[in-house]
Amino acid sequence: MLKGKKFILGISGGIAAYKCAHLTRLLVKEGAEVQVLMTKMAKEFITPLTMATLSKRPILVEFYNPENGDWNSHVDTGLWADAMIVAPATANTMGKMANGIADNLLITTYLSAKCPVFVAPTMDLDMYTHPSTTRNMETLQSYGNILIEPGSGELASGLVGKGRMAEPEEIVEKLKAYFKKKASKKLAGKKVLVTAGPTHEKIDPVRFIGNYSSGKMGFAIAEELACRGAEVVLVTGPSSLSCNHPNIDRINVVSAADMYKACEKVFAGCEIAVMSAAVADYTPAVKADQKMKRKSETLTIELKSTVDIAKALGEKKKENQFLVGFALETNDAEQNALKKLNSKNLDLIVLNSLQDSGAGFNVDTNKITIINKQNNKKDFPLKSKVEVANDIVDEIESLME
Ligand code: C5P
Numbered sequence: 001m002l003k004g005k006k007f008i009l010g011i012s013g014g015i016a017a018y019k020c021a022h023l024t025r026l027l028v029k030e031g032a033e034v035q036v037l038m039t040k041m042a043k044e045f046i047t048p049l050t051m052a053t054l055s056k057r058p059i060l061v062e063f064y065n066p067e068n069g070d071w072n073s074h075v076d077t078g079l080w081a082d083a084m085i086v087a088p089a090t091a092n093t094m095g096k097m098a099n100g101i102a103d104n105l106l107i108t109t110y111l112s113a114k115c116p117v118f119v120a121p122t123m124d125l126d127m128y129t130h131p132s133t134t135r136n137m138e139t140l141q142s143y144g145n146i147l148i149e150p151g152s153g154e155l156a157s158g159l160v161g162k163g164r165m166a167e168p169e170e171i172v173e174k175l176k177a178y179f180k181k182k183a184s185k186k187l188a189g190k191k192v193l194v195t196a197g198p199t200h201e202k203i204d205p206v207r208f209i210g211n212y213s214s215g216k217m218g219f220a221i222a223e224e225l226a227c228r229g230a231e232v233v234l235v236t237g238p239s240s241l242s243c244n245h246p247n248i249d250r251i252n253v254v255s256a257a258d259m260y261k262a263c264e265k266v267f268a269g270c271e272i273a274v275m276s277a278a279v280a281d282y283t284p285a286v287k288a289d290q291k292m293k294r295k296s297e298t299l300t301i302e303l304k305s306t307v308d309i310a311k312a313l314g315e316k317k318k319e320n321q322f323l324v325g326f327a328l329e330t331n332d333a334e335q336n337a338l339k340k341l342n343s344k345n346l347d348l349i350v351l352n353s354l355q356d357s358g359a360g361f362n363v364d365t366n367k368i369t370i371i372n373k374q375n376n377k378k379d380f381p382l383k384s385k386v387e388v389a390n391d392i393v394d395e396i397e398s399l400m401e
Contacts, residue, residue, distance in 0.1 A: 001176045001183075003031035008077060008084040008113065010106040011051070012093035013041025015156045016122040016165035020046060020087060023168035024054040030172065035060070035077060037106045039093065060105055074105055078112030083175065086110065087120035087148075088165045091127050091136075094119065098139040116178065116227075120148040120171060125161035141386065142242050144223065148174055149384065181228055186397050188229030191270045193263060194222040195277035195309065197237035199256045203301060204288035212361035213278035215239030217326075220389035221274055222248050228393065230272070235262045237277055256280045256306035267313050267321075272396060274324040275310040276350075278361070282306060314345030324348045324396060328360060337371055348372050348399065350392055358382045370395050 007027055011020050020036075027034050036051045036059040048059045064071045078084075086093065086106070093106065097119075102108045110117065119140055127133060128150065141147055148171055151164045166174075196218020200208040219241045222234040226247035234243065235251045237259060243250060251266075253259045256279045267273055282303035292299075310325045317323050325346040327337040330353070337351040351369040358365040359382070367382040370392065380391055 001030075001179050002027065002172070005032045005082045005175075005179065006080055007032055007034050007175075008037060008081040008109060009034050009055070010037045010084060010086040010089075010093075010110065011042040011046070012039045012086065012088060012090045012106065013045055014088035014090045014122045014165070015045060016088040017042050017045035019165055019168055021050055021054055023085075023087065023171055024051065026168050026172045027175075028054065028056065033057075035081070037061070037077070037109055039104050039106050041090075063105055063108070072105060074108035075112045078109045079114060081113060081115045083115050083178070084110065084113045084117045085120065085171065085175070086117065087171060088122035089119045090121075091123050091130075091133050094121060094136045094140060095132065097145075098136040117143075117145045118148055118171070118174065118178075119145050120166050121150050121163075122165035123150075123163050124155055124157050125159045125163050128161070128163045142244075144227075144245055146174070146178070147384075147386070184397065185229065186400055187225060187393075190230045190272060192225050192230045192232045193235065193266045193270045193273040194218055194225065194232055195235050195259060195263060195273075195275050195279070196222065197239040197241075198278050199237045199259055199280045199306075200254050201256065201280045201283035201306075202254075202287045203284050204290065204292045206291050209280060209282075209284070209303075210238075211278050211280070213237070213239075214361065215241050216364065216385045217366060217388070218274075218276035219243055220385045221276055221392060224386075224389040224393045225272075225274075228397070233266045233270075235259055235266065235277070237279075256283060256309070260307045260309050260312065263309050263313065267316065271320060272322045272324070272400075273313055274392075274396075275313070276326050277309075278328070279309055280306055281308075308344070310346065311344040317345055322347050322396065322400065324350065324392070327351045328354060330354045334369070334371070334377075337369070338375070341371060341373065346373075348395065356382070368392070372399065 034055040036055050051059050060072045096107045148166045152162045197215035198211045198213040200210045222232045226232045226245040232248045285302040285304040323346050329336045333353040341349040352359045354360045356367040359367040366388045370378045
């Protein structure tokens with residue numbers, strides 16, 4: 001799968017740089033070409049001679065050769081590669097990548113690269129859990145970079161916890177899986193509707209009924225489908241997330257009624273629809289024109305039912321269309337999910353139970369069970385929402401024939 005592929009391996013200055021010798025060896029053995037870029041600090045952790053020998057190419061560190069002015073073109077290197085791997089990615093390097101601080105060749109090449117970028121962070125536990133690291137990793141993911149999560153265990157400092165760079169074998173597996181997916185053309189050009197996020201149901205000009213959905217799951221699914229070549233329309237309720245994949249056309253909506261209008265239009269031309277939005281089931285029957293004043297001890301707001309978008313699309317669904325729904329349950333999870341699968345005429349339902357810690361709203365992880373029309377059930381362990389999106393899209397792809 002990696003034969004003939006061209007990789008930039010960007011090494012920044014962390015102790016895990018020693019693992020890059022083995023990573024390079026594995027990639028070269030697979031028949032890949034590897035161009036190593038190192039930061040100045042990385043050279044303190046592993047020698048350029050080791051990396052040049054294993055990669056069979058001179059490594060690059062500086063913008064130019066001071067002896068003769070020969071320019072190391074970050075643009076050419078960035079365009080040459082099929083993928084860039086930044087490993088180990090230190091807190092410093094991720095901060096620069098996230099903010100475009102282009103003061104070394106690794107970063108300028110990163111900014112010029114048009115290929116997918118894999119980032120394998122490594123650092124001490126305290127640095128890893130600092131909010132700035134979390135924010136930078138989220139920013140990199142929002143650029144479409146693929147995070148290869150660090151493992152847990154003993155760290156060089158003696159601390160124990162998350163922060164060990166992924167093992168070279170795992171990085172190679174991730175690269176193989178990525179290129180395998182890319183080679184599969186099943187979803188290429190397919191028109192897909194994805195709903196995401198919460199809805200806000202207006203009470204008066206300053207208040208609404210909403211929910212805790214962040215949109216993370218739906219955005220990750222849209223990204224995954226887009227990466228596999230699908231043309232995605234993402235209809236999202238209010239969400240602070242960004243997506244900039246060229247295959248994603250984003251439509252922002254606010255209420256369940258707006259979302260329904262947008263979905264109805266788009267669904268007719270789609271082959272697949274994934275309904276991952278947390279749509280309000282009820283909306284205020286009357287929306288006040290002026291801000292409501294405090295008047296009495298209690299207040300009753302009359303609510304009326306919204307359209308069940310998934311159900312409405314299920315009723316319109318044609319033979320060549322594939323409809324996926326979600327069920328977020330607090331009790332009798334599987335039974336309720338099965339009921340929804342049938343009543344909404346879905347082809348697949350993704351169940352997440354709020355009883356599982358790490359699953360549900362506003363967290364980065366999810367634990368799902370996928371059930372199809374034949375009542376076949378697959379349980380998945382707790383994973384990041386990006387990996388969960390990958391599993392869901394794999395399942396859709398395998399049932400698409
Ligand atoms: O019935 P429940 O709301 O639990 O069903 C969840 C599924 O239905 C999700 O796929 C959700 O996106 C979809 N849904 C919808 N429109 C609604 C309510 C739920 O599309 N008004």
